[in-house]
Amino acid sequence: xxxxxxxxxxxxxxxxxFVGYQRFQKFIAVFIFLSCIGIAAETLTDFAAGYGxxxxxxxxxxxxxxxxxxxxxxxxxxxxxxxIFSFWGLVDLMxxxxxxxxxxxxxALRGTKVLxxxxxxxxxxxxxxxxxxxxxxAGSNGKKRNPLLVNLNIYLITLFAVVMIxxxxxxxxxxxxxxxxxxxDGQAALDAVAAANGGEAETYVPHDPLTGAxxxxxxxxxxxxxxxxxWCLVTLTTTGYGDLYPVTLLGRIIAVFTMFAGLIxxxxxxxxxxxxxxxxxxxxxxxxxxxADTPGDSLSVQAQxxxxxxxxxxxxxxxxxxxxxxxxxxxxxxGEIRAAMEQLAGK
Numbered sequence: 001x002x003x004x005x006x007x008x009x010x011x012x013x014x015x016x017x018f019v020g021y022q023r024f025q026k027f028i029a030v031f032i033f034l035s036c037i038g039i040a041a042e043t044l045t046d047f048a049a050g051y052g053x054x055x056x057x058x059x060x061x062x063x064x065x066x067x068x069x070x071x072x073x074x075x076x077x078x079x080x081x082x083x084i085f086s087f088w089g090l091v092d093l094m095x096x097x098x099x100x101x102x103x104x105x106x107x108a109l110r111g112t113k114v115l116x117x118x119x120x121x122x123x124x125x126x127x128x129x130x131x132x133x134x135x136x137x138a139g140s141n142g143k144k145r146n147p148l149l150v151n152l153n154i155y156l157i158t159l160f161a162v163v164m165i166x167x168x169x170x171x172x173x174x175x176x177x178x179x180x181x182x183x184x185d186g187q188a189a190l191d192a193v194a195a196a197n198g199g200e201a202e203t204y205v206p207h208d209p210l211t212g213a214x215x216x217x218x219x220x221x222x223x224x225x226x227x228x229x230x231w232c233l234v235t236l237t238t239t240g241y242g243d244l245y246p247v248t249l250l251g252r253i254i255a256v257f258t259m260f261a262g263l264i265x266x267x268x269x270x271x272x273x274x275x276x277x278x279x280x281x282x283x284x285x286x287x288x289x290x291x292a293d294t295p296g297d298s299l300s301v302q303a304q305x306x307x308x309x310x311x312x313x314x315x316x317x318x319x320x321x322x323x324x325x326x327x328x329x330x331x332x333x334x335g336e337i338r339a340a341m342e343q344l345a346g347k
Contacts, residue, residue, distance in 0.1 A: 013076045025132050028069055032125045035062040036164050039123060040225040043171060045180055059099065066096050066125075088128065095122040120168045126161040151272055159265060162236065166258045167228035174251035175222030178206040178215060208248040219247045236262035 011018040038058055042048050048055060070092045077083035084093070098121070176182060186204035194201035206215045221244040222228045231244040235258050246252045 010076045013072045029129055029132055031062050031065045036123055036126060043224040063096060063099050091124050095125050120172050123164045123168045126164050129157045155268060162261050163229055163232050167225050167232045169254050170228045170251055171222050171225045173254055174246055174248045178220045210249045215247060232258060235259060236265060238262055
């Protein structure tokens with residue numbers, strides 16, 4: 001049984017009812033948001049040229065934070081093997097592994113540009129913001145919250161996640177094909193071939209990596225992630241200005257998924273807006289299921305996410321366990337938690 005500092009750290013990484021856990025998750029959420037902004041800023045050629053050193057320094061800081069989080073989650077996980085191969089474990093690992101490899105200056109991999117493309121996987125961490133929002137919806141600390149504000153918060157987090165993932169995927173699938181570095185590298189390769197053959201070098205033209213079709217100069221739309229964000233928002237809202245559109249096969253596939261995501265998000269938003277209007281006009285929810293959160297409603301949501309922790313909260317309310325006993329039990333592996341609760345409930 002851990003005690004002192006190790007117990008405190010273990011609760012920060014594992015105990016969802018601990019205030020330190022909630023504050024640490026908010027701290028991580030800030031860095032997830034800032035890291036996504038940094039990824040987008042890196043694709044702005046002029047901005048990156050002027051502030052590249054600051055972006056690289058900030059990347060090292062965010063990388064250090066994510067590495068510490070990953071090591072903590074791995075060390076305090078009940079089953080480290082299961083955590084490594086779990087969805088969130090893989091997301092955490094893939095968000096730090098490419099950047100770590102680039103910093104180690106592995107020349108055999110650095111020149112392939114594969115790792116630079118894989119760095120976009122860091123935006124998948126925005127999905128963890130949605131999980132944190134669900135935990136807030138559960139209201140594990142017993143505070144009453146406005147359900148409309150909570151739902152709107154979850155919606156905005158989901159919207160940000162979709163925009164970041166879709167925009168980044170579109171840039172790396174299509175925009176990176178005609179990025180200045182790609183064109184200069186391609187032209188250098190053609191010049192080298194021409195010099196070896198004693199002929200005149202051709203002008204490099206970016207091509208669709210899947211079909212091999214050339215991408216004309218007037219179709220270089222997605223030259224940065226912020227530009228792709230504009231296209232993504234226009235697509236998600238089904239506005240369809242037509243000023244930006246993908247011309248590669250992979251880009252069009254990403255566009256199809258973005259369109260479907262837009263329809264889903266739009267239906268969710270209309271549901272939230274409709275409920276808000278009904279409450280503003282009539283002062284109550286449409287039906288009984290839409291009333292303001294109560295501790296019972298909150299626990300029912302919490303029970304779906306963390307059933308064992310919720311059972312401990314209920315046992316503590318019934319004075320079956322003390323707060324100290326609950327804190328020691330909740331950090332145990334699931335099987336031991338269940339056995340401890342059964343033993344306490346049998347007393």
